[in-house]
């Protein structure tokens with residue numbers, strides 16, 4: 001569950017998500033991180049153990065040097081021992097460097113393989129989600145998952161754990177050692193560290209995090225406003241609304257600056273205090289003042305101050321490591337959460353086998369909807385109790401007012417979405433029992449959002465049928481009334497889309513109709529707007545389709561009724577239920593929804609021809 005706080009609401013009224021929600025969200029993030037990192041957990045634990053040994057080795061040389069100094073001040077001086085101690089400290093330093101390098105190399109190697117695995121798993125997942133998922137998640141978003149988010153995980157896998165182990169163990173081992181030297185001075189040294197920890201905690205408290213969340217939302221709003229501003233500039237300027245669009249952008253920028261102020265200002269003092277507390281100069285000052293006082297009071301030998309100066313000074317930088325990783329950790333955590341959500345998104349499921357009525361000899365290509373119900377969201381049914389049959393060799397048109405559910409119904413057949421109740425069968429078999437490649441060899445579709453791939457016209461057509469020969473390509477292109485246009489391109493069928501083939505919207509649609517025809521699926525679902533894109537070729541495409549329909553089951557979503565008067569059957573949808581079905585002649589005189597829609601269509605056509613004849617005069 002995501003918690004939405006609008007920038008305005010949170011920034012201006014101080015509304016915050018309830019504590020329980022915030023806690024639940026944190027738990028979800030932790031779960032997401034754990035699940036996403038599960039495949040590399042073992043390897044990371046091993047690397048952490050190596051890093052823990054390296055962390056101990058970071059402190060040991062200082063202890064050895066202190067011992068060497070003690071020896072140097074002894075009388076008589078055992079020079080051999082001094083050299084041994086120095087030599088040993090060098091050796092430990094070398095071992096530490098090697099261990100650290102080994103741990104880092106290991107996590108980077110693990111990360112390389114892991115990124116590949118995650119990308120493959122995501123790609124595999126994307127083959128199992130319903131096609132409708134891609135309508136809700138744009139290509140930019142998919143790119144973000146596969147590329148940016150997987151890359152952001154790099155920090156989690158290759159660095160976060162090691163840095164955490166180092167940042168925790170080095171101070172712990174150091175403090176443990178210093179405690180054995182002099183516990184009183186150690187306690188004094190803990191004071192600045194404690195103040196730092198408090199300041200850091202305050203900077204990370206719920207209030208600051210809320211303010212950061214508000215800032216992040218404003219930041220996203222600025223990005224959105226920028227894109228909208230640039231994308232819509234032509235329309236906006238054409239309608240003289242540039243000032244308004246500019247204002248929205250300006251508001252977003254102002255909001256971002258405000259929220260930045262609100263988030264950062266209270267932190268500046270805290271940040272300054274925290275930085276001073278663990279700065280080497282301040283820590284040294286504390287050690288020197290407290291140490292001298294201890295020596296003066298005679299409860300500390302002067303030489304015992306040395307380990308504090310050598311080891312104590314390094315504590316601050318070790319703690320800083322914890323703070324600096326925070327931002328990268330949050331970004332990686334958010335990426336992990338998004339990827340987890342993708343992994344959890346519902347997949348197309350196979351139906352429990354439902355045996356057909358005994359004796360039923362289903363015709364291949366015969367489509368049946370049986371009591372089908374569907375809603376995009378729970379509790380909001382878009383289609384209710386749909387019962388219909390589409391027979392091979394017939395064209396069925398789906399008509400109805402805008403928003404009545406035509407596109408939704410058509411998209412259920414190629415499983416853009418899975419139905420909520422009832423079942424859909426093709427040739428007597430539940431579509432959920434078709435493996436997806438078989439389903440797409442059975443159901444072809446051309447919807448309004450035409451997609452052409454980067455490549456040549458030929459490659460776009462061959463996508464439907466890789467083994468098709470030139471004659472087959474040409475037949476399909478002719479049928480879709482696009483062959484002549486392709487020949488007029490600089491390199492004909494080998495022209496590259498977007499390079500030397502700039503197709504109009506209608507042409508791109510006809511190319512995708514050709515592609516669907518080439519796929520030669522027994523069932524074809526078309527959007528009339530795509531099939532009959534250009535008025536001048538409308539009749540031609542209609543004739544071609546009529547020829548191609550032989551033996552096929554065709555469902556057409558119709559927007560302009562005069563284009564479908566000749567089809568075999570018309571289904572009328574209203575508010576998600578089928579209210580009428582029959583042929584044009586019967587329905588247009590039945591006094592129902594169809595007749596009303598037909599009269600509106602006629603009136604619109606009449607108005608158009610009136611305008612045309614006026615213009616001609």
Ligand code: ADP
Pocket residue numbers: 135376382400401402403404405406407408409
């Ligand atoms: P039509 O094709 O008849 O105009 P649609 O099938 O597009 O109707 O829409 C039917 C209803 O479903 C509408 O209320 C529409 O707002 C809703 N709807 C369509 N697509 C989506 C979607 N992807 N997510 C949520 N609701 C949708």
